[in-house]
Amino acid sequence: MNILTPFLATLIVSLFYYDNAYSQQRESDYYQINQIYVPEEISLEVGGLAFNDKGQLGVSTRRGEIWLILNPENPTSEYVRFAHGLHEPLGLLYHEGSFFCNQRGELTQLIDEDGDDQADVYKTITQWDLNGNYHEYSYGPVLLPDGQMLVTLNLGWEGYGVSASKWRGWMLKVSQDGQVTPYATGLRSPAGFGVNAEGDVFYTENQGDWVGSGRMTHLKLGDFAGNPAGLRWSGEIGSPVNLKVEDIDDTEKISLYDYQHKLEGIKAPSIWFPHTLMGISTSDINFFSKEMGPFEGQMMVGDQGHSKIMRVFQEKVNGVYQGVCFPFREGFASGILRIINNPENDAVYVGQTSRGWGSTGQSSFALERLSWTGKMPFEIKTIKVHPEGFSLEFTQPIDAASAQRLASYQITDFTYSYHHFYGSDVQNK
Numbered sequence: 001m002n003i004l005t006p007f008l009a010t011l012i013v014s015l016f017y018y019d020n021a022y023s024q025q026r027e028s029d030y031y032q033i034n035q036i037y038v039p040e041e042i043s044l045e046v047g048g049l050a051f052n053d054k055g056q057l058g059v060s061t062r063r064g065e066i067w068l069i070l071n072p073e074n075p076t077s078e079y080v081r082f083a084h085g086l087h088e089p090l091g092l093l094y095h096e097g098s099f100f101c102n103q104r105g106e107l108t109q110l111i112d113e114d115g116d117d118q119a120d121v122y123k124t125i126t127q128w129d130l131n132g133n134y135h136e137y138s139y140g141p142v143l144l145p146d147g148q149m150l151v152t153l154n155l156g157w158e159g160y161g162v163s164a165s166k167w168r169g170w171m172l173k174v175s176q177d178g179q180v181t182p183y184a185t186g187l188r189s190p191a192g193f194g195v196n197a198e199g200d201v202f203y204t205e206n207q208g209d210w211v212g213s214g215r216m217t218h219l220k221l222g223d224f225a226g227n228p229a230g231l232r233w234s235g236e237i238g239s240p241v242n243l244k245v246e247d248i249d250d251t252e253k254i255s256l257y258d259y260q261h262k263l264e265g266i267k268a269p270s271i272w273f274p275h276t277l278m279g280i281s282t283s284d285i286n287f288f289s290k291e292m293g294p295f296e297g298q299m300m301v302g303d304q305g306h307s308k309i310m311r312v313f314q315e316k317v318n319g320v321y322q323g324v325c326f327p328f329r330e331g332f333a334s335g336i337l338r339i340i341n342n343p344e345n346d347a348v349y350v351g352q353t354s355r356g357w358g359s360t361g362q363s364s365f366a367l368e369r370l371s372w373t374g375k376m377p378f379e380i381k382t383i384k385v386h387p388e389g390f391s392l393e394f395t396q397p398i399d400a401a402s403a404q405r406l407a408s409y410q411i412t413d414f415t416y417s418y419h420h421f422y423g424s425d426v427q428n429k
Contacts, residue, residue, distance in 0.1 A: 058082065334361040336352050
């Protein structure tokens with residue numbers, strides 16, 4: 001079986017559905033959005049979400065606070081400030097009785113020793129270099145099956161991505177005793193990342209220099225995902241990446257998929273999110289539970305700029321992930337940054353913020369609950385490669401004659417240039 005190039009699989013479905021998209025009203029028949037109460041005195045600019053072992057929802061904010069929502073299912077739930085004085089924590093994890101957050105300059109463990117729902121100990125796990133660039137965001141952590149944590153460090157910005165501080169543009173592993181292991185680089189603005197049921201790591205990327213459009217990449221140890229700024233540190237002790245900055249050449253007009261066959265070590269994405277069609281600022285990764293309809297195990301991927309969630313189905317062919325993206329749910333109040341399942345029920349919580357970043361949702365921040373109404377949508381559930389083309393599975397029975405009629409399908413094939421410029425026009429194949 002031949003492996004289909006990732007951009008082709010993605011764009012077949014995205015354009016088919018773009019031309020035939022459901023309206024927001026139609027989407028709401030199947031998946032409802034409800035606002036979560038936020039007290040007027042709290043600016044809940046969500047950076048991270050995590051449930052603790054009491055069923056309370058922890059929310060880190062860009063203003064440096066962590067709030068506990070004591071009963072998030074209650075329309076007027078009580079808020080308790082768990083921690084404050086943090087430096088823009090854009091991620092939150094609860095593990096073995098503690099919250100962990102990645103501040104701009106350190107990974108921090110927050111410990112409530114007396115059980116009063118307020119952090120008593122702020123413990124530095126490890127620290128990151130900073131040079132003061134506004135774009136040096138830090139994300140995570142995400143828990144790995146072996147108990148270690150993943151974090152990502154954003155590039156700085158000086159009209160193009162720069163790695164002026166060590167490990168900027170990298171994904172790193174961190175043990176709970178603070179040992180840092182470089183994992184992969186080539187990252188530009190890696191706000192979303194996660195681990196699937198098989199233990200494989202994925203991250204999402206925003207359009208920018210060296211990045212033609214939003215995309216998602218399966219990262220293994222030592223991978224280079226495309227932006228060369230982070231290669232500045234590939235010669236450091238412990239680096240699993242062998243490429244150097246000078247190895248990357250964009251004088252030839254080429255796609256990232258084709259370039260990976262010319263230079264060993266480059267990792268092309270498994271999914272492209274066509275710019276403005278599927279979003280403009282790709283964010284968090286979450287996974288559908290069985291309580292959220294017919295898409296169990298598939299991915300939800302947020303978009304900050306378009307205030308929407310997309311759906312992703314992937315398959316692994318000859319060891320390589322490839323897949324398709326679908327529109328899923330629009331109409332959120334602000335820019336989506338974090339998505340999390342409530343482990344106690346079927347709800348999905350969507351944390352949002354837009355200050356300085358902009359979004360189609362007009363609120364400066366929001367926390368909303370997404371739930372399935374129980375009605376079965378008519379959707380393409382999966383698309384898989386087949387020796388004769390593609391195999392499509394639908395969520396409901398379809399008319400056999402319509403399904404077999406070639407005129408029922410529209411296929412457009414295009415990709416993006418791999419170059420140092422910001423974004424890329426569509427390149428036809």
